[in-house]
Amino acid sequence: xxxxxxxxRYKVAKRGQDVALRxxxxxxxxxxxxxxxxxxxxxxxxxxxxxxxxxxKSGLPSDRFFAERPEGSVSTLKIQRTQQEDxxxxxxxxxxxxxxxxxxxxxxxxTRLTVT
Amino acid sequence: GESVGLHLPTLSVQEGDNSIINCAYSNSxxxxxxxxxxxxxxxxxxxxxxxxxxxxxxxxxxxxxLNKTVKHLSLQIAATQPGDSAVYFCAETPPGxxxxxxxxxxxxxxxx
Numbered sequence: 001x002x003x004x005x006x007x008x009r010y011k012v013a014k015r016g017q018d019v020a021l022r023x024x025x026x027x028x029x030x031x032x033x034x035x036x037x038x039x040x041x042x043x044x045x046x047x048x049x050x051x052x053x054x055x056x057k058s059g060l061p062s063d064r065f066f067a068e069r070p071e072g073s074v075s076t077l078k079i080q081r082t083q084q085e086d087x088x089x090x091x092x093x094x095x096x097x098x099x100x101x102x103x104x105x106x107x108x109x110x111t112r113l114t115v116t
Numbered sequence: 117g118e119s120v121g122l123h124l125p126t127l128s129v130q131e132g133d134n135s136i137i138n139c140a141y142s143n144s145x146x147x148x149x150x151x152x153x154x155x156x157x158x159x160x161x162x163x164x165x166x167x168x169x170x171x172x173x174x175x176x177x178x179x180x181x182l183n184k185t186v187k188h189l190s191l192q193i194a195a196t197q198p199g200d201s202a203v204y205f206c207a208e209t210p211p212g213x214x215x216x217x218x219x220x221x222x223x224x225x226x227x228x
Binding site for chain 1: 124150152157158159160161162165205207214215216217218219220221
């Protein structure tokens with residue numbers, strides 16, 4: 001069956017450009033997460049959606065980062081005025097249920113962002 | 117594809133041997149734990165999970181052990197195969213928190 005998909009898979013941006021990264025979660029999954037993974041590190045949480053509501057954005061590193069999920073399915077992570085330190089793999093994950101009870105998250109392949 | 121875990125601790129095992137990957141977690145109140153496998157250029161793939169009311173859980177060729185006293189989690193892989201070569205991450209979830217908190221990861225290399 002279809003898993004979580006992300007696009008583009010690779011993105012090269014010049015410093016100062018804006019980028020938009022897309023996530024298509026598994027159909028029917030209530031929860032959607034964005035993580036940032038630096039080279040050689042584990043994923044770090046950025047933000048969480050339950051349906052269309054953004055319930056936690058505590059991991060977003062600055063106000064240049066913005067995420068949305070307007071219809072409770074597809075989500076977009078936008079980074080404005082990209083900086084070199086934004087270079088990383090951005091992972092999207094979805095989970096069937098919502099709420100604070102933890103369940104398995106299914107990850108997409110990630111988008112590798114390189115800022116030059 | 118991109119490389120995951122260039123500078124991670126590495127465990128090298130012979131094909132057919134058992135592997136044990138260890139993880140120290142940070143929050144004594146965490147109540148859900150999960151192991152993921154990540155191959156180069158791919159997203160993390162679920163292996164096995166365990167809740168804090170258990171100390172052992174078995175899957176197909178994998179076993180997770182949880183020691184809450186010392187905040188330690190381990191993943192045992194039986195009869196390690198070349199396809200098991202990857203970076204392995206543990207993750208924890210404290211109560212009332214949506215996100216996973218990932219550990220630093222271990223690279224497993226299977227020697228033929």
